[in-house]
Amino acid sequence: MFPKNQMGKAAMLLVLSGEGAEQDRLLKTLDESGFAVALGRVGTMDSQKIVAAVETAAKKHGIISSERYREEHALYHAIMEALMGVGRGVVSFGAQLRTVGLRFSIVRGRPYAAPDEGEWIAVAFYGTIGAPVKGWEHEALGFGINHI
Amino acid sequence: MFPKNQMGKAAMLLVLSGEGAEQDRLLKTLDESGFAVALGRVGTMDSQKIVAAVETAAKKHGIISSERYREEHALYHAIMEALMGVGRGVVSFGAQLRTVGLRFSIVRGRPYAAPDEGEWIAVAFYGTIGAPVKGWEHEALGFGINHI
Amino acid sequence: MFPKNQMGKAAMLLVLSGEGAEQDRLLKTLDESGFAVALGRVGTMDSQKIVAAVETAAKKHGIISSERYREEHALYHAIMEALMGVGRGVVSFGAQLRTVGLRFSIVRGRPYAAPDEGEWIAVAFYGTIGAPVKGWEHEALGFGINHI
Amino acid sequence: MFPKNQMGKAAMLLVLSGEGAEQDRLLKTLDESGFAVALGRVGTMDSQKIVAAVETAAKKHGIISSERYREEHALYHAIMEALMGVGRGVVSFGAQLRTVGLRFSIVRGRPYAAPDEGEWIAVAFYGTIGAPVKGWEHEALGFGINHI
């Protein structure tokens, strides 16, 4: 079982590991531990496309309901917080002439022992940020978590 | 060998893994791959203590020179960027009545194949942020990288 | 008479009340108390359209002179401050995939008893911010004030 | 009945009206409409005291549970958003040599018709911000809302 109170760590490990046996093992453990997971990728200079990509993946994989604003609101703020880490204080990229290539994960579940603490949703990004020139980039990552 | 261009991933994996066999293996691989590493912990409401803790650990373990402002300047901006991820756009905590408990790693080395790209320094944080009440906290992480 | 030192409260009440008898009464009292008022609406994902809508309304209703940069400068900073409340620290919306629907008021007058304190200008917004999906939104408001 | 989807407007009207018959009528209507309300005041240069004052009032009046981090987390982010409006992009005051005197309201309830959208919590501030000199201040207000 994956430790309940480390769902954020799980979200980050999923994007760090990339596709392969390690990620598959982690996905299996998270599934057995009651966490729902969605994964995706996005490359853009346009921050609103990142928001759209994560929200679309979350709805498509049933992580959040397509019928409930409340869940979108929770996810949206988790995305914004994670983008603050990627952009280090800025949540737009093209206006600063930067482009990003990111893997992302969304994890939903119960990180606290007390049932009353309910469900939370975490978003993690890992990839690169840089000039619009191939190879002129460095690693970037971000993480956000919210009650849902 | 650890992939050159994933020193940021290495820094984050070090803080996610915590003390133990996994971290030891990673430390050994990074050492063999030519990366210098320092690890530490800090718990505080006072963001300047986080800066001081990371800088002290970096000097003590010889990651940066105690004689050269240039290196402190590179590390300082990497710390600030990583704190932006922890605080999600804010780099102070006490003024917002939040307390943090963080593990940190500092990794120095050459992430690019071209020798001209020189050395870079990465800082990663992983831990919790929350109210000054035991258990009223959630995970937080941050990452910054800079040329040195 | 409306209390001099509550022109900001007046600006906010105007946007909260919406069109109708209550707003009309307030407009009459403000007029009798020597305050100039303009009202308007704007719905957009594009923050520069909000700035343009407020500035156009202010000029059209003679709240600021179309001939004087000084007055536009005072109004501009009041608008920026009010948008900080709407966006809660961010003054752009489309880049974050958010859309806003806002009523706004502009009030100009003398909030201080001492004649030397001169005229001030207040801007208030009230409406909704949310995803570009009907009904997926919550209330938002903002307020700025500046000497003119 | 107070319109469900205007609980933020209600929160702001409560702080704008101040103590008296108007506020009492509004409190009664909100109570009948199923909203829970707490009111308070705080004057300080120290932003963490504002957070503490609002959280204490919310717990004391049973607006949030003292046993549940989830609820404190929802309230905390609503407070931070509301402080962004007061400080217009900054959530600390003393470091900028400003002092604030604020009334605040906390409203909890169901702003959406669909039962699935659940409970939300709103925080509103109204008062003054200025130099630490009596009368050298202008009005300020802020508003935040979050699902709970």
Place this chain on the structure above:
Amino acid sequence: MFPKNQMGKAAMLLVLSGEGAEQDRLLKTLDESGFAVALGRVGTMDSQKIVAAVETAAKKHGIISSERYREEHALYHAIMEALMGVGRGVVSFGAQLRTVGLRFSIVRGRPYAAPDEGEWIAVAFYGTIGAPVKGWEHEALGFGINHI
């Protein structure tokens, strides 16, 4: 005569030149051109001391009236804007373990040909920002201007 529309340039040249013949010549020209000027210095980790130092100098040299909040409000926002340049997006220093040593100038006058555009006030800072270690610092500067 100093060109009217370059009072900001004048403010910056005053802090760049430091004490001496060049500064004296500039002060004389500004005086003859109808600009009022105050100069000062401040070294601290505490941003509120910078605000206090500039405001005190402005009042002592009669650049702003000690009796009028309006003028303090205009100066205060010019100081905040200038500190944004010094801190590059942050207006506090000690919380980031940085110390500053700054010369400052305050210039008041009429930068526009049209008399209606009235008086404006500019603040300029030049000096160093760095670690609390002698010599571990680099240059920093900032500039703000406002109508008064």
Place this chain on the structure above:
Amino acid sequence: MFPKNQMGKAAMLLVLSGEGAEQDRLLKTLDESGFAVALGRVGTMDSQKIVAAVETAAKKHGIISSERYREEHALYHAIMEALMGVGRGVVSFGAQLRTVGLRFSIVRGRPYAAPDEGEWIAVAFYGTIGAPVKGWEHEALGFGINHI
């Protein structure tokens, strides 16, 4: 010889002086003192064009290598810091309906006596920011410096 530790002052003086004899003298002294310099101009509402203009000028005049990401990274962060001064906490302009007209300078060299402190790069902007209306603008400036 220009004082080593004032390369930032040099960068700012270059943009303040504008074309002419004074700038020529300064350019000559900087050249003799071992500093490399590039100058340029940009007018736009689009912050990414400012970044592109400065980077292009730096490469064209050989201030940074076109082959080395490391150097572009150093310059990029210096530009971002300088734009923080121009926008006073915001690094985009069009979204706020502002347009800028800026002269810029880039200076590269050794500001510290100790050879180990190596090369640094400074960026300075001076010009105007304002409404998209001729003459409705005021002065703005910004400065950033980084090790390279």
